[in-house]
Amino acid sequence: MACQLPPRAPRLPCLTGFAALCITLGLVVAATGCGVPKVSLSEGAREYVATDYDRVLDHWTRNSELIVMRELDNVLNVTATYEAWDFRWAYVVRYASDYRLSVDQRRVLLERTLSESREHHQFYIALFAENHKWADLTRDDPAWVVRMVDDQGNETPPREIIPIERPGAVERTYFPYTTPWRRAFRLRFPTRRPDGGLTISPEAKYFGLRFAGAQGNQQLVWEIEQR
Numbered sequence: 001m002a003c004q005l006p007p008r009a010p011r012l013p014c015l016t017g018f019a020a021l022c023i024t025l026g027l028v029v030a031a032t033g034c035g036v037p038k039v040s041l042s043e044g045a046r047e048y049v050a051t052d053y054d055r056v057l058d059h060w061t062r063n064s065e066l067i068v069m070r071e072l073d074n075v076l077n078v079t080a081t082y083e084a085w086d087f088r089w090a091y092v093v094r095y096a097s098d099y100r101l102s103v104d105q106r107r108v109l110l111e112r113t114l115s116e117s118r119e120h121h122q123f124y125i126a127l128f129a130e131n132h133k134w135a136d137l138t139r140d141d142p143a144w145v146v147r148m149v150d151d152q153g154n155e156t157p158p159r160e161i162i163p164i165e166r167p168g169a170v171e172r173t174y175f176p177y178t179t180p181w182r183r184a185f186r187l188r189f190p191t192r193r194p195d196g197g198l199t200i201s202p203e204a205k206y207f208g209l210r211f212a213g214a215q216g217n218q219q220l221v222w223e224i225e226q227r
């Protein structure tokens with residue numbers, strides 16, 4: 001299950017020396033101690049039922065928090081779900097059950113969304129920043145530059161950053177980490193580089209989202225099952 005951290009960390013008193021070191025180590029343990037599962041990017045049929053959705057959502061969701069230790073400010077908290085082939089299958093099964101879609105309607109929706117997974121890598125993200133403007137990734141001078149990366153050196157800018165201005169029932173239900181205090185976006189990255197190579201290498205052991213800016217940098221990582 002992915003770590004679910006609160007959207008806003010409390011401001012802590014200024015500490016130095018050993019106390020500050022203990023907090024730093026505690027943050028590292030909190031960020032890495034949840035036994036994050038590895039993921040498979042393979043395609044193929046799935047046999048999900050609607051009640052599987054929450055488990056699949058957790059499997060494909062990562063959370064990361066960047067705290068500036070000199071001020072103990074929570075400058076960035078990001079939760080992201082990679083909308084992989086596997087995730088999309090579970091999503092459609094849950095959505096079709098909730099909205100009582102017919103068999104044909106479900107088939108059309110599934111075919112369309114699985115086809116989209118081959119066209120781009122898509123992430124649903126919700127983020128909180130201490131400064132509200134820093135949470136807007138669409139600004140001309142954004143506080144954070146986002147890249148999709150892998151361990152083979154690929155670094156890909158988003159093709160689209162789509163703000164979700166007023167998350168509704170769908171976003172709040174299917175991505176429950178969406179709250180009024182967080183900005184929500186969909187990020188789309190190309191599946192291929194200009195030279196034709198894949199933006200996530202077939203040899204990659206992990207891929208992720210990197211947020212970098214003047215306040216620091218943080219990365220959300222999805223480790224890949226090795227065949």
